[in-house]
Amino acid sequence: MGDSTARAAPSRRFPPGPQSAARARRFVRAALAEAVPGAAPGLLDAAELLTGELVTNAVLHAGTEVAVSAARAGGGRMRVAVVDGRPERVLVPQGYPPYAGAGQGLALVARLASRHGVESGADTKAVWFELGPGEAPGPSAWEPPAPPAGARGTVVLVDVPGALYAASQQHRHVVLRELRLAAAAGNDLVPPAELATAHDAGNMISACVAAALRDETAEGEIRSLALAVPPDAADAVRTLARVLDAAEEAAREERLLALPALPRSRVFHRWLFGEITAQLSGAHPTAWTVVPREPGDGPAEPAPWDPGQVGTSRVPTVAADEQNRIIAVNGPAADLLGWRADDLVGQRLTAIMPEHLRERHLTAFMSLLLSGTPRLLGRSVPLPALHRDGRLVPVRLFLQAQETADGRTVFVAQLSPRASALGPASPHTGGRPAVQAPAAAREAASAPGPAAVREPAPTGEPASAGEPAAAHGAGTGPAAAAAAPTADQVGEQAGEQAAEQAGERAGDQGGATVLSALAGLSLLARTGAEIGNAPDLDVGLQRIGRLLTERLAEWCAVDLFTEDAGVERACVARRGPEEPCSEDFRGRLPPPTGAARGPLARALSGAGPLLLTEPPQADPTSPLDADYRDLFERLGAASAVVAPLRARREVIGALTVARGPRERPFTEEDLRLVDDVCRALALGVDNARLYQETRNIAERLQRSLLPVLPEIAHLEMAARYAASSTTAQVGGDWYDSFVLPSGDTALVIGDVAGHNLDAAIAMSQLRSMLRGIAVDRQEPPDAVLRRLDTANHTLYREATATCVYGVLKGPAQGPWQLIHSSAGHLPPLLVTDDGRARFLEDGSGVLLGLDPVTPRPRASDAVPANATVLLYTDGLIERRDESLDDSMERLSRFVTGLAREPLNVLCDELLIGLGADSDDDIAILAVRPAPPS
Numbered sequence: 001m002g003d004s005t006a007r008a009a010p011s012r013r014f015p016p017g018p019q020s021a022a023r024a025r026r027f028v029r030a031a032l033a034e035a036v037p038g039a040a041p042g043l044l045d046a047a048e049l050l051t052g053e054l055v056t057n058a059v060l061h062a063g064t065e066v067a068v069s070a071a072r073a074g075g076g077r078m079r080v081a082v083v084d085g086r087p088e089r090v091l092v093p094q095g096y097p098p099y100a101g102a103g104q105g106l107a108l109v110a111r112l113a114s115r116h117g118v119e120s121g122a123d124t125k126a127v128w129f130e131l132g133p134g135e136a137p138g139p140s141a142w143e144p145p146a147p148p149a150g151a152r153g154t155v156v157l158v159d160v161p162g163a164l165y166a167a168s169q170q171h172r173h174v175v176l177r178e179l180r181l182a183a184a185a186g187n188d189l190v191p192p193a194e195l196a197t198a199h200d201a202g203n204m205i206s207a208c209v210a211a212a213l214r215d216e217t218a219e220g221e222i223r224s225l226a227l228a229v230p231p232d233a234a235d236a237v238r239t240l241a242r243v244l245d246a247a248e249e250a251a252r253e254e255r256l257l258a259l260p261a262l263p264r265s266r267v268f269h270r271w272l273f274g275e276i277t278a279q280l281s282g283a284h285p286t287a288w289t290v291v292p293r294e295p296g297d298g299p300a301e302p303a304p305w306d307p308g309q310v311g312t313s314r315v316p317t318v319a320a321d322e323q324n325r326i327i328a329v330n331g332p333a334a335d336l337l338g339w340r341a342d343d344l345v346g347q348r349l350t351a352i353m354p355e356h357l358r359e360r361h362l363t364a365f366m367s368l369l370l371s372g373t374p375r376l377l378g379r380s381v382p383l384p385a386l387h388r389d390g391r392l393v394p395v396r397l398f399l400q401a402q403e404t405a406d407g408r409t410v411f412v413a414q415l416s417p418r419a420s421a422l423g424p425a426s427p428h429t430g431g432r433p434a435v436q437a438p439a440a441a442r443e444a445a446s447a448p449g450p451a452a453v454r455e456p457a458p459t460g461e462p463a464s465a466g467e468p469a470a471a472h473g474a475g476t477g478p479a480a481a482a483a484a485p486t487a488d489q490v491g492e493q494a495g496e497q498a499a500e501q502a503g504e505r506a507g508d509q510g511g512a513t514v515l516s517a518l519a520g521l522s523l524l525a526r527t528g529a530e531i532g533n534a535p536d537l538d539v540g541l542q543r544i545g546r547l548l549t550e551r552l553a554e555w556c557a558v559d560l561f562t563e564d565a566g567v568e569r570a571c572v573a574r575r576g577p578e579e580p581c582s583e584d585f586r587g588r589l590p591p592p593t594g595a596a597r598g599p600l601a602r603a604l605s606g607a608g609p610l611l612l613t614e615p616p617q618a619d620p621t622s623p624l625d626a627d628y629r630d631l632f633e634r635l636g637a638a639s640a641v642v643a644p645l646r647a648r649r650e651v652i653g654a655l656t657v658a659r660g661p662r663e664r665p666f667t668e669e670d671l672r673l674v675d676d677v678c679r680a681l682a683l684g685v686d687n688a689r690l691y692q693e694t695r696n697i698a699e700r701l702q703r704s705l706l707p708v709l710p711e712i713a714h715l716e717m718a719a720r721y722a723a724s725s726t727t728a729q730v731g732g733d734w735y736d737s738f739v740l741p742s743g744d745t746a747l748v749i750g751d752v753a754g755h756n757l758d759a760a761i762a763m764s765q766l767r768s769m770l771r772g773i774a775v776d777r778q779e780p781p782d783a784v785l786r787r788l789d790t791a792n793h794t795l796y797r798e799a800t801a802t803c804v805y806g807v808l809k810g811p812a813q814g815p816w817q818l819i820h821s822s823a824g825h826l827p828p829l830l831v832t833d834d835g836r837a838r839f840l841e842d843g844s845g846v847l848l849g850l851d852p853v854t855p856r857p858r859a860s861d862a863v864p865a866n867a868t869v870l871l872y873t874d875g876l877i878e879r880r881d882e883s884l885d886d887s888m889e890r891l892s893r894f895v896t897g898l899a900r901e902p903l904n905v906l907c908d909e910l911l912i913g914l915g916a917d918s919d920d921d922i923a924i925l926a927v928r929p930a931p932p933s
Contacts, residue, residue, distance in 0.1 A: 013068075014068065025049075028070040032072075051082070055082055060180050091127070111137055155227040155276050171261050175244060176199055178257060189247070190243050195243060231280060262377075289525070317329075320410070337386070356904055357908060380398050383397055523673070528680045530543040554658060558656075567591065590623030598629070604654050647683055652685060653682070717925075720910075721924075724919055746805070747871060748767070748803065789848045804871055806869075823848045823856070826888070828869055832864055832899065833864075843857050868927070906926055
């Protein structure tokens with residue numbers, strides 16, 4: 001074999017079982033120690049290690065008897081060869097990290113051996129290596145993995161996320177390895193023939209993807225790939241899918257050492273296998289980014305872990321590893337929680353959780369790792385965080401899993417404050433920005449530009465410098481913006497159209513042409529989806545920056561007008577590991593003036609898109625021009641395009657995309673694509689700002705409406721309010737409690753129809769009227785509701801609402817009685833401390849606003865000591881695909897299991913367990929009488 005002068009090599013055969021790796025290691029060490037007297041222990045250790053890896057590979061992937069030989073070679077080197085009986089199974093080198101497990105030895109051989117190679121015969125395949133004293137590893141002799149020979153079909157994978165693919169592939173190989181070892185021990189979790197087919201299919205997919213990645217010139221985390229797949233591979237891939245499903249079930253039942261895959265990896269594998277089998281049957285491609293997913297599967301944008309994005313985000317963000325330790329915290333999160341960011345890094349995640357939630361968090365976290373079943377992952381959940389001074393901070397938590405480049409998982413939590421605004425789009429001003437460019441900047445549009453700045457030829461669209469064109473798809477006011485399709489809808493529709501058109505061309509033109517045609521359509525679809533799906537504008541711009549630097553440019557910048565007609569650099573993104581800190585470039589820019597004649601000033605006044613074939617010239621009298629030139633000098637650019645961002649017929653900012661000297665320069669053919677990107681981006685920015693304005697107003701109103709619960713010695717009380725995760729931060733739901741002049745305690749829960757500011761205003765007035773009537777009249781609940789209905793009907797004829805008004809009577813030592821009446825509201829739930837539960841359904845009447853003269857019923861129910869009375873609104877339980885009876889039964893079971901927990905625990909668990917992702921507002925009021933100890 002090879003060019004060595006190997007002497008007669010001792011050889012030994014080993015069965016295809018897991019014990020063979022250890023036996024082969026011992027055999028090789030003994031044989032080499034005898035063949036090469038005085039060999040350095042380090043060389044013997046290396047030979048032993050590499051032998052174990054190659055034998056493990058042969059056991060896992062060949063499944064035949066293995067012959068191992070070890071001898072002295074020429075030049076005093078050691079030589080080891082591992083021979084199996086499956087020459088048709090080509091080597092597939094993997095780039096796994098060292099902790100990924102045994103059986104990844106091809107990479108280790110390439111790094112440690114002086115020489116190495118593979119030789120295949122008619123019936124055998126031999127993998128060999130040589131080690132020599134003082135010799136550095138030679139060049140890698142492994143051939144890049146190639147798709148199987150023979151006829152091939154083209155499978156186009158659109159928007160493949162690199163980090164998620166790596167993590168899913170690693171988990172796939174780990175699970176298949178365990179199944180192989182289990183089969184060797186006589187435990188066939190799946191039929192042996194199916195397992196062998198699954199191994200072959202998994203290696204085939206790995207080889208095809210590796211070959212496509214080698215041929216793919218585009219850089220970035222998200223890319224589209226054309227796989228050359230055997231046309232008859234569909235059945236084998238279906239078998240692989242069945243085997244992995246069986247393995248996942250075994251892992252969840254703890255019959256494997258491997259843990260189950262996280263939800264997004266499972267969904268990704270289903271998409272990957274489905275694309276291969278469907279396209280081999282003639283179907284069109286479907287992009288990963290438009291595949292619908294359930295909460296817990298992760299967002300449409302499968303973000304890789306990037307520590308830098310945590311630091312630069314203005315959304316409070318905390319990241320933790322698989323050991324539940326905090327690994328990154330940004331400034332806004334540290335400020336929100338009262339810590340220095342460096343002091344939180346390294347602590348357990350429970351350091352920022354209320355004590356009553358810590359045990360439940362650890363239980364849910366371990367359950368996720370052990371079962372792959374998420375509780376909070378991918379969901380928007382209202383709950384409290386713990387400030388360093390001990391007080392609770394109401395937040396809405398959005399938790400997602402991200403993958404590192406080497407396949408590990410990082411959990412990233414965004415904490416949106418629920419009782420305070422997230423902050424304006426600009427750090428310097430609040431509200432929505434001015435949409436009219438300053439007069440000085442508008443004047444600059446008509447100024448002649450330098451020779452290196454080119455404007456596109458007319459295309460028939462309104463692009464006058466003095467009259468900015470309307471944004472594509474945008475209306476003329478807030479109503480039009482609110483009625484626009486969501487980013488999910490836009491992204492899905494555009495992605496489907498791109499995939500359909502690509503599929504039609506695939507049969508005639510092949511994978512390379514398909515990918516070229518898909519690039520622009522996919523970029524436009526992703527642009528709208530990224531900005532629309534982000535929790536706020538800052539995060540959306542970061543995602544856009546990453547997308548554009550992956551697919552279009554080496555770096556990009558987004559500059560936006562502020563409310564006071566200033567300009568803010570809202571985002572700077574650059575491709576590559578050595579990118580400078582974007583915080584160095586972000587912030588307030590010099591204001592546009594009459595002296596500003598540079599490309600940015602012209603774009604801000606509506607001119608463009610402009611093609612720059614050299615760095616922009618700077619007028620010494622214009623600080624804005626000088627700042628723009630400084631940006632180019634620090635980031636470097638050989639060509640660039642700067643274009644205005646227009647929304648509702650006004651310029652709101654500008655986008656700059658630039659490429660370095662080693663990349664293809666921008667040309668006039670790229671201007672239309674950049675302009676289209678600007679249209680999608682501008683629409684998303686404008687909608688985000690309008691939405692933020694609504695949230696800011698709503699949250700200020702919310703703070704004024706949430707009551708402070710009375711402190712009563714013999715009563716434990718707790719309440720929660722959570723706005724819908726899909727609407728403004730306030731609505732028509734409310735709770736209230738106050739002490740009547742008689743000493744009794746009033747309990748109120750209500751819901752005004754609607755999810756907007758009008759509903760919130762009507763709710764606040766109803767609440768105030770109810771308080772006044774109840775305190776002034778001190779009548780039974782039914783009479784109070786009748787008077788409230790009369791007032792409501794007189795003042796707000798079209799407003800309807802539901803309400804429960806109850807009075808808890810009784811001395812401090814008990815007994816207690818709840819007198820209550822309901823105006824069309826869901827019945828209170830009474831749960832005793834021994835777990836018995838019943839709904840208090842008596843006392844139910846019609847809604848407020850329907851007929852104020854209709855008599856209202858009244859009910860009275862005894863409330864035992866330590867029993868819990870729970871008042872709630874329908875957002876907590878109602879689901880579109882579930883009957884109300886089933887919803888109420890689910891609530892009853894849930895509360896019964898928490899009957900003895902403190903009320904703060906009960907309320908938070910209700911929001912986590914039942915209220916996550918609710919598309920309705922939620923109000924909860926819980927009271928528990930307890931005699932003095």
